[in-house]
Amino acid sequence: MATNMKAWRLEGIGGKLSLCDVAVPEVRAGSVLVRVEASSLMSYLKAYAEGKLPSYHAPEMPFTPGGNGIGVVHAVGRDVWHLKVGQRVALSSHFAATENVRDPAQILIGVTSFGPESEAVQADWPDGTLAEYALMPVSAVTPVEGLNEFESAQLAVLSRxxxxxxxxxxxxxxxxxxxxxxxxxxxxxxxxxxxxxxxxxxxxxxxxxxxxxxxxxxxxxxxxxxxxxxxxxxxxxxxxxxxxxxxxxxxxxxxxxxxxxxxxxxxxxxxxxxxxxxxxxxxxxxxxxxxxxxxxxxxxxxxxNFMYPADAYRRLIELVRGGLLDINPIVPRIFPFSALPEAMEAAAKAGNLECVVLQP
CATH class of the missing domain: 3.40.50.720 (NAD(P)-binding Rossmann-like Domain)
Known part of the structure; x- marks a missing residue:
């Protein structure tokens, strides 16, 4: 396995956005390392990166932005029993702490935290999907089964x-x-x-x-x-x-x-x-x-209501597999990995049935 990868790095909201060579993350307990095949871009990613959305709270150190995506499991950590190497999976930016407490902290991985408690979660999971590999908490990863007829770029519109x-x-x-x-x-x-x-x-x-x-x-x-x-x-x-x-x-x-x-x-x-x-x-x-x-x-x-339950992707995949949800009307506009600045411009102007997708 390669020890280095390409990743987009943002030096804080409003800071410099660069394509860098960085170390491939190492799996740890409760995590999955995914080789990213397609990452859907938020329409507001350009404004976010430029610091024009003050309500968002990104990691203080340089980090990899990005929200949801589709990829293939490359390695699994300890305490991961069901996900297997080689499985195609959907990646969710929405992650809530899994401890059995009354109000678990939640974040959008690679995007924002929501107060002091969630800042600690964000410090553990700062990096999003705009990289060749993404390390994700296992509860934010969903197997994509029975949809072999779909390319990963089309499946990336599930985030929409x-x-x-x-x-x-x-x-x-x-x-x-x-x-x-x-x-x-x-x-x-x-x-x-x-x-x-x-x-x-x-x-x-x-x-x-x-x-x-x-x-x-x-x-x-x-x-x-x-x-x-x-x-x-x-x-x-x-x-x-x-x-x-x-x-x-x-x-x-x-x-x-x-x-x-x-x-x-x-x-x-x-x-x-x-x-x-x-x-x-x-x-x-x-x-x-x-x-x-x-x-x-x-x-x-x-x-x-904010975001969606942890099983949302699994249930959406079942709707697609059962022929009930047609995702084909949402058309992916695919950009190469090196063209993130152009892709962000396109995402900000995309039509209601377009989804801009970045592919490593």
Missing amino acids: CAVPFGGLLRGRLTAGETVIVNGATGAYGSAAVLVAIAMGAARVVAAGRNADALEAVGRAAGTRVVTVRLEGDVQADAESLRAAAGGGAQLAFDMVGQAGEPSSTLSALSALRRGGRLVVMGSMTVPLPVSYMQLMFHNLEIIG
Whole structure:
């Protein structure tokens, strides 16, 4: 085995990003060393690397950034019993401490920590997937079985589906229900439409303001999808959503990114049936002014959710293998490993059904 590898290294958020020769990580207890075959890029990776996202907390020392990916197990450490060398696996950036405590710390490996307790976790697992090899905690690695017909670059788009899958699970989406996806013109919102169909939604109302992106996701997802172009008037948009949902939806999933005003979220809330649930999973930058009386009289729930459970990738893979989740509408744009700067530019501008992938 080679002792050195190529890896992208970032000297702290806003620091220098360089392609370097570094030592291949050594496996340790509870870890898996993976030869990375494809790494999906976050749309905001360029802004993150340039220090324009102050809410993110990266490791203080130089580290390898990167989120989720696909690879092949190269070596396993002690206390790893099921994963085997040679298996193709999916890599998740979301990792929560596995100790049996009330509130385990969590991080996004290669991206950010969330406070003092998670900084200690991040210090143990600082490096992400933008390298030829990635050392990962075993609970962040999922076998990819029965999908030999897919190239690793196509499977890398599962990272786009994992986030909304977590929110739809949290919202208790049940087969036969109608769900409104607010922000369906964005990357994760478009994936949410595909995932909701796979989970058995009878109807998905895809809502957003970009007519072309709405048309694209409606065409990709099939006949159970109805699109609604939002105009910004809370009451009028709520009426349009309610009509498209056949009198109201049981679930609304909000995935609007960096929303500077709450009108579309409030419209989705008002389009729910009695007893409906709203899952908020986007990144609104202003408060959400909800009506106390509206929530009470209509028995509504507002549910916050961050990321997805540890078994999300396994369950998504089962949906793909069973023919329920079609990931082909999300097209990977593949860049060579040396072209990370160009790939980050492309990721920032990618369409809602594009996923930029870096391949070593």
